[in-house]
Amino acid sequence: MGQSLTEKILSEHLVDGKLEPGEEIGIEIDQTIAHDLTGTMVWLQFEALDLDEVRVDVAGQHCDHQTYQPDFKVTDDHRFLRSAAGTYGAYFARPGTGILHQVHKENYTTPGTTLLGADSHTPTAGGLGAIGIGTGGLDVATAMGGAPYYIEMPEVVNVRLEGKLPPWTTAKDVILELLRRLSVKGGIDKVFEYTGPGVETLSANERTVISNMGTELGATTSVFPTDERTRDYLARLGREDDYRKLGPDPDAEYDEQIVIDLSDLDPLVACPSMPDNVVPVREVVGTTVDQVIVGSCTNGAYEDLLPITELLSNREVASGTETIVQPGSKQAAEMLSREGRTADLLAAGVNFSEATCGACIGAGHVPASDSVSLRTFNRNFEGRSGNEEDDVYLCSPEVAAVSALSGELVDPRDAAAEFDLDPPGRVLPDSYIGTSEADLIQPDGAIDDELVKGPNFGAVPLKDSLESTVSGPVLLKVPDNITTDHIIPGTKEVSMYRSNVPKLSEYTLSRVDEEFADRAASAGSGFIVAGENYGQGSSREHAALCPMYLGVDGVLAKSFARIHRTNLINFGLLPLVIDDTTYDRLDESDEVTLVEDVVSAVEMGQTELTIRVNDNWEAPVTLHANERERTLLIEGGKLPHTKRRLSS
Ligand code: SF4
Secondary structure, three states: OEOOHHHHHHHHHEEEOOOOOOOEEEEOOOEEEEOHHHHHHHHHHHHHOOOOOOOOOEEEEEOOOOOOOOOHHHHHHHHHHHHHHHHHOOEEEOOOOEOHHHHHHHHOOOOOOEEEEOOOOHHHHHHHOOEEEEOOHHHHHHHHOOOOEEEEOOEEEEEEEEOOOOOOOOHHHHHHHHHHHHOOOOOEOEEEEEEOOOHHHOOHHHHHHHHHHHHHHOEOEEEOOOOHHHHHHHHHOOOHHHOOOOOOOOOEOOOEEEEEEHHHOOOEEEOOEOOOOEEEHHHOOOOEOOEEEEEOOOOOOHHHHHHHHHHHOOOOOOOOOEEEEEOOEHHHHHHHHHOOHHHHHHHOOEEEOOOOOHHHHOOOOOOOOOOEEEEOOOOOEOOOOOOOOOEEEEOOHHHHHHHHHHOEOOOHHHHHHHHOOOOOOOOOOOOOOOOOOOOEEOHHHOOOOOOOOOOOOOOOOOOOOOOOOOEEEEEEEOOOOOEHHHHOOOOHHHHOOOOOHHHHHOOOOOOOOOOHHHHHHHHOOOEEEEOOOEOEOOOOOHHHHHHHHHOOOEEEEOOEOHHHHHHHHHOOOEEEEOOHHHHHHOOOOOEEEEOOOHHHHHHOOOOEEEEEEOOOEEEEEEEOOOHHHHHHHHOOOHHHHHHHHHHO
């Protein structure tokens, strides 16, 4: 049986396991990226590995989430990131250079490579035939050290594209169509591999629009084959040598197949407040639009900004509609500017913004109360815009542009008649302007060669190896559905300490019990007792790192959220499952001891262990961990394990 493209790229990078769905595999990583919010911890963890330099082909550090610097802590973070890149041999994209996925795509994404990013939209790279996966900072730090990345082999779904997009319908509508069909959960533990005659009708940039927003399906990643259009795109960027022809074998078999006839698609829109709440634009025409924003890592490339420049040239946006263009990269902004297109936009009443994530995460351009914002972004979760009661719609650049003209949501096919518009061409210049060396600082031109840490930086703690005897008090008992946000709040006040674990730890579980951190730190050991689904929500690693710093040995829970269970193991904490009766019997301050020699039990792969409580009753607990995870637990977590492995 032939291989899919996904299997081909993964086989070339496979260092552990078999490519069978559900089996754990270890893959070698070629490139890594991080942004300013995730990067500080990535580099502090890399520092803890005690290596002289990164051991991947390309490591990139971007500053795009907080280019606005309202506080010295942010500027300190940026300076630290620049110094870390210089010290360890990564490139550094200065604040304002653009959004990491755009800047990386324009400068480094290479067909057939693996890219690991500390950001969920890393799959953008799949549009150029690379396997890009978003993950936590610890995985990126250890991958930069040369350690494999471990993941359960996903199922590979074949999305067969047929036909050709009609005028006014775009790549954004392809991914919105998939979200409409499959929902935001439809891609979990799956890779979406695109094939079929429709692929060659899409430009390389259009493919990256689709792979970027495959993240909203919950997919591990998305990937396209490469062809002459990929070569052409790379050539215009001056990177033709990076081109490699890639595709599945003709007899490749897939776990699932979906067919989309591009010719049948209509302009679509995701209504508030979920990316899968998708309807044809014609169903919501007439909705007054107060704000339009074109940009983001999904639709912020030069090619995505062309439609609004063409459609608004010599016209004016509706007076009640604030319209903003927020380029995905400075390169795109510079090209528009040199062609005079920025002047056209400004004359049409558009605000031209810095190349940054900005409005996508509520950092500026927060919509007014009771207003509608129409964006070309990938997410419209409630409150993400910075206004808790927002009404954010997601659409293509074409729909955004004609709605800006009209002042209300309008199908571009109808607007074409009203405003005498032709479908915008997306004709690319023969060559792109490259990102300037002043903005994309290479390791050999690095400004710093040692780490520069501001007063808000704290060392990353390393856990000692597991001891044979594990015992301590129940430090806190919590109910079902404790989220990672309960464990480490994501508020601005707290998250500014993300580079300072000792300080951040003071907020651990403070939303549940303000005294918890003091109690845990003075005990220096012990357990959290929890109900069902402990650690649900985001993949926030600090929710495991901070309890570890405080001395917590493990969590006794009825069940764990999947990613948080992995994070607990990665930081050397025991995730132990208890039954309802044990949960009911356990109380705060009870003394809990694991009866077995814990190191031997974990080493031997023992699943069932026993706890003794207050020396007067016992109960069974279960440890679900594979062989690799057991090694991590014994060695105190992934960081000490990787450090040992790399120095041996
Ligand atoms: Fe994330 Fe939005 Fe930035 Fe893309 S533009 S990387 S989705 S914050």
